[in-house]
Amino acid sequence: MGSTVFNRLVAVITVLLLIVSCTREGAPFADFSVEPNPATVGRAVTFVNRTINATEFEWYVQGNLVSNEQEPRYIFTSGGTQVVTLVAKNPKGTSGGSIRVEVRDPRDSLVGTYRGTVTVILPDGQRGSGNSTCVIQKSTLNPLALDISLTGINDAPPRNAIVVDNNNFNIENDIAGARMRGTGVRNGRQIRLDYTVRNNANQLLATYNFIGTR
Numbered sequence: 662m663g664s665t666v667f668n669r670l671v672a673v674i675t676v677l678l679l680i681v682s683c684t685r686e687g688a689p690f691a692d693f694s695v696e697p698n699p700a701t702v703g704r705a706v707t708f709v710n711r712t713i714n715a716t717e718f719e720w721y722v723q724g725n726l727v728s729n730e731q732e733p734r735y736i737f738t739s740g741g742t743q744v745v746t747l748v749a750k751n752p753k754g755t756s757g758g759s760i761r762v763e764v765r766d767p768r769d770s771l772v773g774t775y776r777g778t779v780t781v782i783l784p785d786g787q788r789g790s791g792n793s794t795c796v797i798q799k800s801t802l803n804p805l806a807l808d809i810s811l812t813g814i815n816d817a818p819p820r821n822a823i824v825v826d827n828n829n830f831n832i833e834n835d836i837a838g839a840r841m842r843g844t845g846v847r848n849g850r851q852i853r854l855d856y857t858v859r860n861n862a863n864q865l866l867a868t869y870n871f872i873g874t875r
Contacts, residue, residue: 688754689715693747699763703805705734708745715749738804740766768799768807770827775852777873779813784865795873811871832856850874
């Protein structure tokens with residue numbers, strides 16, 4: 662225990678000496694954090710810059726230059742461990758450092774193929790139901806979106822959904838004169854979709870309910 666405390670004290674003193682040395686000599690001393698960490702795909706983080714004596718900044722994510730701002734905001738578009746690097750410069754020198762950021766993708770728990778039953782209710786009250794398959798994939802266009810394809814009665818067209826969290830998403834899509842609005846909820850291996858389809862005049866065309874298991 663004593664040696665651990667001593668080692669930590671030595672580390673702190675070393676950092677302080679480096680800061681004092683850099684301040685005295687005019688060379689930069691790079692220091693930053695990423696907030697929040699862990700991060701979430703599609704949601705902005707801030708590169709909090711505590712660097713001393715720098716006049717230029719280069720921010721890299723996974724080795725790719727993403728900004729030269731002093732304290733930029735950044736949006737991760739994929740999950741997993743991402744390495745953020747800061748290179749700080751001034752005419753007297755260069756300093757750098759890296760931080761690993763865990764990036765979570767809330768879509769991971771929702772992606773899959775679900776088989777179940779879809780029910781369609783028309784404005785006049787008529788309804789029909791049948792077997793259906795719902796395929797949920799990650800959108801390649803939006804890091805917070807899902808692409809959903811539902812087959813069955815009337816072969817409901819594909820639609821977009823925006824993820825709220827690991828178990829919930831909002832269906833929001835406008836295609837071919839139809840407006841789709843509703844929700845999706847995952848409970849374990851089961852998923853439920855409830856949404857309406859309206860025309861451009863906001864007239865109800867149909868209500869869809871799907872319950873399936875993957």
